[in-house]
Amino acid sequence: MKTKKLFLLCAAVCIGMVGRAQNQFEPAWSNLPGCEYPQITSDGQVRVQLKAPDAKKVQVCGGEGFSKEPVDLIKDEEGNWTATLSNVTPGFHYYWFMVDGIQVNDPFSAAYFGYSHPVSGLYAATPNEDFLECKDVPHGMVREHWYFSQVTGKWRRAYVYTPAGYDANTSERYPILYLLHGAGENERGWSLQGRMNFILDNLIAEKKAQPMVVVMDNGYAVARNEKGNPGFTSKTAQKRAEILMDVYKQDIIPTMESFYRIKSGRENRAIAGLSMGGFQTLFMGLNNIDMFSYIGAFSAALVGGVMDNPRTAFNNAFANPDEFNQKIKVFWFGAGSGEKAFHDMALDSKKKLEDIGIKTIFYESPNTYHEWHTWSRCLYEFAPLLFK
Amino acid sequence: MKTKKLFLLCAAVCIGMVGRAQNQFEPAWSNLPGCEYPQITSDGQVRVQLKAPDAKKVQVCGGEGFSKEPVDLIKDEEGNWTATLSNVTPGFHYYWFMVDGIQVNDPFSAAYFGYSHPVSGLYAATPNEDFLECKDVPHGMVREHWYFSQVTGKWRRAYVYTPAGYDANTSERYPILYLLHGAGENERGWSLQGRMNFILDNLIAEKKAQPMVVVMDNGYAVARNEKGNPGFTSKTAQKRAEILMDVYKQDIIPTMESFYRIKSGRENRAIAGLSMGGFQTLFMGLNNIDMFSYIGAFSAALVGGVMDNPRTAFNNAFANPDEFNQKIKVFWFGAGSGEKAFHDMALDSKKKLEDIGIKTIFYESPNTYHEWHTWSRCLYEFAPLLFK
Numbered sequence: 001m002k003t004k005k006l007f008l009l010c011a012a013v014c015i016g017m018v019g020r021a022q023n024q025f026e027p028a029w030s031n032l033p034g035c036e037y038p039q040i041t042s043d044g045q046v047r048v049q050l051k052a053p054d055a056k057k058v059q060v061c062g063g064e065g066f067s068k069e070p071v072d073l074i075k076d077e078e079g080n081w082t083a084t085l086s087n088v089t090p091g092f093h094y095y096w097f098m099v100d101g102i103q104v105n106d107p108f109s110a111a112y113f114g115y116s117h118p119v120s121g122l123y124a125a126t127p128n129e130d131f132l133e134c135k136d137v138p139h140g141m142v143r144e145h146w147y148f149s150q151v152t153g154k155w156r157r158a159y160v161y162t163p164a165g166y167d168a169n170t171s172e173r174y175p176i177l178y179l180l181h182g183a184g185e186n187e188r189g190w191s192l193q194g195r196m197n198f199i200l201d202n203l204i205a206e207k208k209a210q211p212m213v214v215v216m217d218n219g220y221a222v223a224r225n226e227k228g229n230p231g232f233t234s235k236t237a238q239k240r241a242e243i244l245m246d247v248y249k250q251d252i253i254p255t256m257e258s259f260y261r262i263k264s265g266r267e268n269r270a271i272a273g274l275s276m277g278g279f280q281t282l283f284m285g286l287n288n289i290d291m292f293s294y295i296g297a298f299s300a301a302l303v304g305g306v307m308d309n310p311r312t313a314f315n316n317a318f319a320n321p322d323e324f325n326q327k328i329k330v331f332w333f334g335a336g337s338g339e340k341a342f343h344d345m346a347l348d349s350k351k352k353l354e355d356i357g358i359k360t361i362f363y364e365s366p367n368t369y370h371e372w373h374t375w376s377r378c379l380y381e382f383a384p385l386l387f388k
Numbered sequence: 389m390k391t392k393k394l395f396l397l398c399a400a401v402c403i404g405m406v407g408r409a410q411n412q413f414e415p416a417w418s419n420l421p422g423c424e425y426p427q428i429t430s431d432g433q434v435r436v437q438l439k440a441p442d443a444k445k446v447q448v449c450g451g452e453g454f455s456k457e458p459v460d461l462i463k464d465e466e467g468n469w470t471a472t473l474s475n476v477t478p479g480f481h482y483y484w485f486m487v488d489g490i491q492v493n494d495p496f497s498a499a500y501f502g503y504s505h506p507v508s509g510l511y512a513a514t515p516n517e518d519f520l521e522c523k524d525v526p527h528g529m530v531r532e533h534w535y536f537s538q539v540t541g542k543w544r545r546a547y548v549y550t551p552a553g554y555d556a557n558t559s560e561r562y563p564i565l566y567l568l569h570g571a572g573e574n575e576r577g578w579s580l581q582g583r584m585n586f587i588l589d590n591l592i593a594e595k596k597a598q599p600m601v602v603v604m605d606n607g608y609a610v611a612r613n614e615k616g617n618p619g620f621t622s623k624t625a626q627k628r629a630e631i632l633m634d635v636y637k638q639d640i641i642p643t644m645e646s647f648y649r650i651k652s653g654r655e656n657r658a659i660a661g662l663s664m665g666g667f668q669t670l671f672m673g674l675n676n677i678d679m680f681s682y683i684g685a686f687s688a689a690l691v692g693g694v695m696d697n698p699r700t701a702f703n704n705a706f707a708n709p710d711e712f713n714q715k716i717k718v719f720w721f722g723a724g725s726g727e728k729a730f731h732d733m734a735l736d737s738k739k740k741l742e743d744i745g746i747k748t749i750f751y752e753s754p755n756t757y758h759e760w761h762t763w764s765r766c767l768y769e770f771a772p773l774l775f776k
Contacts, residue, residue, distance in 0.1 A: 032505065033608065034617055054489040101442040102487050103495070111499035111506035117420065118499035118506060134543050139534045144579070146527045155522050167647065170558050191532070220421065229422055259555065 028109075030092075030123040035108035042125045046085045048095070048106065053079025055099050060085070062095030064338065064369035066124075070098060089338070090126040091373025092193050094119045112193050116184040121193060126373070130202075131380045132195040137205035138164030142191045145259070149251040151243070153224040156217065158252065159187050161197050162260065163204055163211035173263045175387040176256065177214045177294075178248070179379075180273025180280050183232045183301075190216045193372045199380050210387040212270075215256050219277050221247045232276045234303040241283035248284060253291075270386050272296030272332070274375040275342070279303060286314035289327050294386050296332040298378040299342040299370055302349060310352045321357035330385045332361045334378035336368035361385075416497075418480075418511040423496035430513045434473045436483070436494065441467025443487045448473070450483030452757035453726065454512075458486060477726070478514040479761025480581050482507045500581050504572040509581060514761070518590075519768045520583040525593035526552030530579045533647070537639040539631070541612040544605065547575050548644065549585050551592055551599035561651045563775040564644065565602045565682075566636070567767075568661025568668050571620045571689075578604045581760045587768050598775040600658075603644045607665050609635045620664045622691040629671035636672060641679075658774050660684030660720070662763040663730070667691060674702035677715050682774050684720040686766040687730040687758055690737060698740045709745035718773045720749045722766035724756035749773075 025039035025047055037049040048060050050073065058081040059070040066088055073081035094114045097104040105111055111118035126132070140163040149156045163174065179196065181189040190196040196214065203209035220230040221244050232240055262268065271292050273281035278300025285295040310318050318324055333350055335343040343364070350360045363381050368374040413427035413435055425437040436448050438461065446469040447458040454476055461469035482502045485492040493499055499506035514520070528551040537544045551562065567584065569577040578584040584602065591597035608618040609632050620628055650656065659680050661669035666688025673683040698706055706712055721738055723731040731752070738748045751769050756762040 034504075034619075052490050099490050100488060102440050102490070102492055104490055104492050105499070105506060107491070107505040110501070111493070113498070116422070117495040118493060118508075120506075134534065136536065141531045141533055143529045143531045144585075145529055146522065148524065197532075231422075 028122045028124070030110065030121065031108055032110060037108050038106070038122050040088075040122070040125050042127055044086065044088045044090075044124060046088045046122070046124055047082065048073070048085075048097075049080055049082045050097050050099070050104070050106065051078075051080050052099055055081070057098075057100055059098045060095060061098060063093045063371040065089030065371050065373070066093035066095050073097075088124045089367050089369065089371070089373065090124055090129065091132075091368070091371070091376060092121055092123050093371060094121055096120055113186050113188060114184055114193070132198050132376050133202075134198050135202055135205075137201055139201050140164050140166065140197055140204075142197050145256075147251065147255045149221070149247055151223055151247045151250050152221050156247075156251070157187060158215055158217040158256070159191055160216070160256065160260065161191070161200060161214040163213070164201065165211065166213070166261075170261075173261045174211055174213045175268035175270070176260070176262045177212050177270040177272065177383070177386065178252070179214050179216050180219055180271070180277025181216065182219075182273075182275035182277055185219075187216050187218045189372075194376050194379065196376075196379055199376060200383060203380065203383055209383040212383075212387060213256075213260050213262060215252065217247075217252050219244065219273075219280060232301075237276075237279055237301070237303045238283070238306075241280050244280055245284045245287065249288075266291055266327075267293045267329075268387060270294035270296070272298060272379070272382060273300075274298040274378070275301050275370065279306070282306075282314065285328075286317035289317060289324065293328060294330045294332075295328055296330070296334070296378065296382045297346065298375045298382075299335045299339060300333070300346065301342070302345040307345075307349045307352060310349070310356055310358070318353065318356060318358050325357075325359045330361065330382075331359060332363070332382050332385065334363040334365065334374070334381065336365045336370065336374035338367065338369040339374065342370055416510045416512070418498065418509065419496055420498060425496050426494070426510050428476075428510070428513050430515055432474065432476045432478070432512060434476045434510070434512055435470065436461070436473075436485075437468055437470045438485050438487070438492070438494065439466075439468050440487055443469070445486075445488055447486045448483060449486060451481045451759040453477030453759050453761070454481035454483050461485075476512045477755050477757065477759070477761065478512055478517065479520075479756070479759070479764060480509055480511050481759060482509055484508055501574050501576060502572055502581070520586050520764050521590075522586050523590055523593070525589055527589050528552045528554065528585055528592075530585050533644075535639065535643045537609070537635055539611055539635045539638050540609050544635075544639070545575060546603055546605040546640065546644070547579055548604070548648065549579070549588060549602040550648065551601070552589065553599065554601070554649075558649075561649045562599055562601045563656035563658070564648070564650045565600050565658040565660065565771070565774065566640070567602050567604050568607050568659070568665025569604065570607075570661075570663035570665055573607075575604050575606045577760075578602075582764050582767065584764075584767055587764060588771060591768065591771055597771040600771075600775060601644075601648050601650060603640065605635075605640050607632065607661075607668060620689075625664075625667055625689070625691045626671070626694070629668050632668055633672045633675065637676075654679055654715075655681045655717075656775060658682035658684070660686065660767070660770060661688075662686040662766070663689050663758065667694070670694075670702065673716075674705035677705060677712065681716060682718045682720075683716055684718070684722070684766065684770045685734065686763045686770075687723045687727060688721070688734065689730070690733040695733075695737045695740060698737070698744055698746070706741065706744060706746050713745075713747045718749065718770075719747060720751070720770050720773065722751040722753065722762070722769065724753045724758065724762035726755065726757040727762065730758055
């Protein structure tokens with residue numbers, strides 16, 4: 001009897017511990033060194049704090065999976081404002097405070113380039129997902145590669161991932177993936193916010209993906225002879241993608257494929273991108289099916305009616321479905337379950353393409369929005385399909 | 389007569405144009421894409437602007453060469469607050485707004501990791517100095533190098549500069565410089581704020597410096613068995629430098645010198661750092677004169693009375709001046725003319741060391757403070773002396 005009671009007591013304590021552990025607030029691992037806030041739980045809660053003794057109103061805002069509406073913070077006697085958010089979706093979120101009408105970044109988190117400006121970012125818990133963690137596996141590197149662009153007449157900076165072993169295996173050549181960011185972000189996004197290097201390190205270590213070089217360049221370009229700004233809208237998307245395609249064909253691809261030890265041929269070349277970069281990927285990939293064998297559109301911004309008529313879309317890329325299916329080994333769409341517009345654009349395109357005999361793959365990222373965790377997962381699903 | 393009048397008119401116009409050109413406000417090149425502010429002139433003026441219609445008081449603050457005191461901004465009818473600063477010293481400055489008592493970063497500039505948090509940064513004009521510009525010369529790369537530290541029990545990230553030609557010349561080996569950042573900054577500081585890659589690209593292209601590999605690691609480390617925080621103060625400086633030295637000797641140096649193609653031997657190894665990193669450089673370099681041949685202390689924080697008695701300082705490193713002078717080929721101090729405490733610490737150390745027969749070099753950066761342009765210039769002066 002005593003034993004049974006003790007067992008029940010232990011069981012109760014253990015269940016209690018599990019319960020507490022799930023709701024235990026811990027500093028997010030993405031916090032700056034020594035910072036106690038933001039705090040996260042494993043079940044999707046986030047607690048933020050900001051010291052602002054003289055402020056009258058403080059709110060916190062962020063990406064859709066962080067909070068759909070601004071959330072009010074409550075002030076304590078020491079002038080610290082605090083709020084606890086629930087149902088925050090997994091992975092990376094941009095977020096920021098509004099203090100009496102002024103946007104203020106969180107001094108406790110790193111700032112990432114998003115929405116065209118430095119914005120605070122944090123990683124919410126990713127239960128049962130460790131694919132973007134820095135694990136005890138061989139690590140590749142991300143390099144800052146400066147090169148001169150003939151098209152723009154300016155120096156540009158690419159970030160280039162070389163897989164583990166690249167430096168030691170000096171006679172080995174690798175396939176190459178061009179990986180594009182979204183509007184308002186830059187060439188740093190994929191490795192910082194998206195943790196693409198850890199995703200590929202892990203996939204390659206588990207032999208789920210081929211070792212590959214990945215080039216992440218800037219998605220904005222203004223040609224030498226152009227005036228005006230490179231902004232991406234429904235109206236400008238096509239023109240901007242044309243200029244960017246010039247940069248890829250004349251500058252980026254020749255520079256990268258001569259500098260790095262890259263396997264030749266279209267079967268060793270892939271392109272993928274997110275949102276604006278998804279549009280650019282489709283534009284560049286489908287206008288050049290002799291150059292690429294793999295195309296991945298992550299939450300692609302299918303703007304300007306580009307897929308209204310798939311038979312004529314992208315300069316008749318789909319005119320000969322058999323040839324297309326034979327050339328493009330993987331034609332891949334992905335989107336988050338929560339980002340209705342992008343999700344539906346992708347599904348609608350897939351259906352239209354299927355109707356004319358084009359093979360595609362569609363992936364839905366569960367419980368994510370138009371945010372980086374959707375795209376990190378897309379890369380994790382897409383990369384294993386390449387160069388097989 | 390008419391001709392003479394026309395000539396005088398032209399001359400006047402030209403002088404006027406030159407006058408205007410000097411005071412012409414242009415968007416700083418460090419601005420984020422498309423941002424019109426901050427604006428700078430070639431004669432050290434900076435104009436900043438922030439939209440804050442509901443704010444009651446807005447000030448701008450920054451590093452000492454940016455402004456010694458907070459400067460009030462003036463609001464226009466559209467809610468834009470503006471201020472013009474004069475006598476801003478050349479090169480990089482951290483700066484930030486205070487909006488009704490809250491620190492706010494400038495949405496128009498990139499955020500850099502300084503003061504332990506993301507802070508806005510801009511480059512003021514550098515008249516007659518182009519050593520840190522991205523020129524039409526062969527460029528090296530900066531790589532993110534992740535490795536596991538046995539001392540800390542954690543993964544760490546170093547930034548590693550490999551010079552132009554490193555990837556192509558696969559049989560060539562290079563000397564190595566360990567380059568340390570200051571307190572409140574991190575391993576990104578030297579390549580972002582300090583533009584060390586462009587400085588070395590330019591020096592190497594002009595054959596003023598030897599091609600070298602440069603390792604920039606994080607200056608903070610907590611050993612596996614330690615509790616507490618890694619903060620740098622007068623009292624903790626020595627203890628923290630000891631732990632960091634363990635990381636260098638057990639992790640960083642073996643990792644980097646086996647991964648990269650590095651020439652063996654102490655004559656091919658240099659160490660330099662700024663402020664906190666200057667102290668760490670002296671501590672690690674002088675405790676290991678059998679490992680390093682070149683030591684550079686940029687605005688070094690000579691805290692804790694470490695140089696009170698040079699005969700016994702740094703575990704009797706200077707006990708045998710002849711041996712020291714023979715082993716340490718360059719023992720270099722640098723500081724900005726405006727940073728009195730650091731400048732005087734360096735000069736005082738130099739004098740004390742000279743008194744006991746230790747050879748040193750002292751460089752004064754004109755018209756700069758305890759800010760990055762001092763250290764960019766220090767690197768520009770120090771690097772040509774290495775590995776000769």
